[in-house]
Amino acid sequence: MATFLATYDFLLVSMVLAAVLALTLYLPLMAGQLSVASPGFYALGGYIAAIMSTKVFPPGPGLYPVPLVLLEMAVAAMASGVLGLAVGVPALRLRGIFLALATIAFVQILGVVALNLDVTGGAIGIFGIPQPFSSQIQYMWLAIPLLLVSMLFIARLERTRTGRALVALREDELAAAAMGVNPTHYKVLAFTMSAVLAGAVGAISAHFINTWNSRQGTFDTSVSLMTFVLVGGSRTFVGPVVGGLVLTALPEALRGIADVGGLPGWLAQFLRDGRLIIFGVLIAMGTVFFPHGLITPGLLRRLGGRGRASAA
Amino acid sequence: MSVARAAARDGAAGSASDLLVVDRVTCRFGGVIAVNAVSFGVARGELFGLIGPNGAGKTTLFNLITGLTSPSGGRLRYRGEDITGLPPYRVAERGIARTFQNVRLFGELGALDNVMIARHVRTHSGLVSGVLGLGPARQEERATREHAGALLALVGLADRPEERARNLSYGDQRRLEIARALALEPELLLLDEPAAGMNSGEKRALSDLIRSVRGRLGLTILLIEHHVPLVMDLCDRIAVLNFGELIALGAPAAVQKNPAVIEAYLGDEA
Numbered sequence: 001m002a003t004f005l006a007t008y009d010f011l012l013v014s015m016v017l018a019a020v021l022a023l024t025l026y027l028p029l030m031a032g033q034l035s036v037a038s039p040g041f042y043a044l045g046g047y048i049a050a051i052m053s054t055k056v057f058p059p060g061p062g063l064y065p066v067p068l069v070l071l072e073m074a075v076a077a078m079a080s081g082v083l084g085l086a087v088g089v090p091a092l093r094l095r096g097i098f099l100a101l102a103t104i105a106f107v108q109i110l111g112v113v114a115l116n117l118d119v120t121g122g123a124i125g126i127f128g129i130p131q132p133f134s135s136q137i138q139y140m141w142l143a144i145p146l147l148l149v150s151m152l153f154i155a156r157l158e159r160t161r162t163g164r165a166l167v168a169l170r171e172d173e174l175a176a177a178a179m180g181v182n183p184t185h186y187k188v189l190a191f192t193m194s195a196v197l198a199g200a201v202g203a204i205s206a207h208f209i210n211t212w213n214s215r216q217g218t219f220d221t222s223v224s225l226m227t228f229v230l231v232g233g234s235r236t237f238v239g240p241v242v243g244g245l246v247l248t249a250l251p252e253a254l255r256g257i258a259d260v261g262g263l264p265g266w267l268a269q270f271l272r273d274g275r276l277i278i279f280g281v282l283i284a285m286g287t288v289f290f291p292h293g294l295i296t297p298g299l300l301r302r303l304g305g306r307g308r309a310s311a312a
Numbered sequence: 313m314s315v316a317r318a319a320a321r322d323g324a325a326g327s328a329s330d331l332l333v334v335d336r337v338t339c340r341f342g343g344v345i346a347v348n349a350v351s352f353g354v355a356r357g358e359l360f361g362l363i364g365p366n367g368a369g370k371t372t373l374f375n376l377i378t379g380l381t382s383p384s385g386g387r388l389r390y391r392g393e394d395i396t397g398l399p400p401y402r403v404a405e406r407g408i409a410r411t412f413q414n415v416r417l418f419g420e421l422g423a424l425d426n427v428m429i430a431r432h433v434r435t436h437s438g439l440v441s442g443v444l445g446l447g448p449a450r451q452e453e454r455a456t457r458e459h460a461g462a463l464l465a466l467v468g469l470a471d472r473p474e475e476r477a478r479n480l481s482y483g484d485q486r487r488l489e490i491a492r493a494l495a496l497e498p499e500l501l502l503l504d505e506p507a508a509g510m511n512s513g514e515k516r517a518l519s520d521l522i523r524s525v526r527g528r529l530g531l532t533i534l535l536i537e538h539h540v541p542l543v544m545d546l547c548d549r550i551a552v553l554n555f556g557e558l559i560a561l562g563a564p565a566a567v568q569k570n571p572a573v574i575e576a577y578l579g580d581e582a
Contacts, residue, residue: 153443156442156443156444156445157439157442157443159453160437160439160442160443160449160453161431161432161435161436161437161442161449161452161453161456162437162438162439162442162443163442164425164428164429164432165429165432167418167421167425167429168418168429168432171418171419171420171421172416172417172418172419174380174400174416175412175416175417175418176418176429177380177399177400177401177404178378178380178400178401178403178404178409178410178412178416179404179409179429179430179432179433179492179495179496180401180404180405180430180432180433180496181401181429181432182399182401183401189439235420297420
């Protein structure tokens with residue numbers, strides 16, 4: 001167990017953080033809005049943590065204090081929330097694919113800005129971000145609670161007045177409006193909640209990856225997150241979580257298969273490096289064969305029903 | 313009393329005491345005039361029928377009243393206030409609820425959830441208090457569930473609260489839409505062909521349902537319906553639209569004998 005954790009520490013924490021990021025895509029989707037803006041807020045959160053921990057609270061000897069990481073997460077979340085509100089109000093006038101395109105553009109713009117500012121370290125970025133833990137696996141102390149709180153939040157949200165308004169918009173925006181739901185208000189709310197969460201994840205990631213630059217939180221991340229949600233499932237928050245966990249582990253698993261040997265060289269190479277190609281194929285297949293993802297509310301009901309039946 | 317007075321002033325274009333006043337409302341889609349300078353008033357407590365051949369502009373008129381479409385001209389007044397051009401959710405907040413000709417339920421959601429969503433304007437829990445399950449939010453949630461359950465019972469769907477809306481029969485979907493509209497506690501209810509696709513037994517039950525909710529909840533109802541016996545039987549007054557124009561307005565018996573109405577339905581040769 002200890003050797004397993006030590007070998008796969010980076011992967012395990014990445015899986016949990018990916019699951020939280022997948023939830024940032026799920027929140028706007030609850031209201032029927034396909035936004036891939038969260039990598040932008042993730043990048044922003046990372047820069048805020050990187051700048052705060054290297055410039056505002058310059059590292060002393062020993063480990064960086066965890067409470068300061070929490071403070072950075074809070075600041076990153078708030079800043080992302082404010083930016084999310086500012087971007088969301090105009091962007092959410094757009095519908096469907098146009099919103100997706102606008103959010104892709106937003107991610108690109110943030111990347112270019114980060115690349116050209118002094119405070120973000122330009123192309124080199126910010127490196128030597130101090131470590132709050134002596135080993136990577138201990139980042140689980142931040143990642144796991146964040147994932148659990150996010151899941152609990154969304155599970156509760158689905159059973160509240162606010163959550164029902166979001167889902168009503170997803171099901172039929174016009175009918176929801178005719179029932180008194182203000183579409184813009186609730187879309188912006190979902191978008192802002194997503195931004196807040198993505199900013200917090202970025203703050204953890206900056207410490208975890210140790211360096212932060214404009215290659216973090218790009219369109220590639222958008223595609224990955226979209227895969228997590230579309231393949232995992234977009235109609236229950238369990239889908240994105242499972243999608244994030246499994247699909248983050250998948251490239252490592254494929255690499256393991258490639259290393260077993262006996263495979264043709266080109267196939268081994270593809271298994272090692274073809275992550276985005278494989279994700280692309282999964283998205284394409286998913287939209288045809290399981291448009292609501294692998295994990296659906298119906299599936300969960302059946303599993304729950306069997307669980308209850310066997311318990312009785 | 314007010315109903316009788318309204319019925320007496322056949323053809324009049326609404327008075328200040330009316331709950332809803334449609335005042336020379338016009339709606340153009342490109343070169344097509346879907347609704348042309350239509351005026352009438354609906355009195356408090358009245359059951360007002362809207363009939364006319366296909367494409368006469370009835371549903372467009374509903375969309376104009378509920379804010380789904382903005383009029384090209386004219387004014388809409390509700391309780392004496394101008395509601396012209398308000399977004400749909402604002403119209404709903406003011407107490408105007410509707411059903412849709414081509415049923416628009418939240419298909420993936422259960423029957424009870426469909427009705428609970430429509431309690432939105434009558435409930436107030438915010439994001440944080442809701443998620444944390446604080447006392448008032450928890451109480452409101454319970455009350456919402458009970459209210460929605462009672463409405464399901466009213467329309468005869470009490471035994472299937474978890475059934476997904478898309479799996480219900482057509483008639484049940486139409487009844488569920490009525491329950492959902494009633495969840496807004498509207499003062500004015502707009503029913504767009506509620507009997508479409510129902511058999512004669514279901515139609516009779518629907519008539520009884522409309523009559524009973526009207527009496528019990530003190531509703532004012534605007535009803536689009538093709539099934540003439542149902543309209544004649546239920547409505548205090550009827551307005552007839554043809555090619556976007558109001559061609560007749562009055563008590564059912566009078567409208568039925570109106571030559572313009574006969575011509576609209578049967579053509580010139582009649």
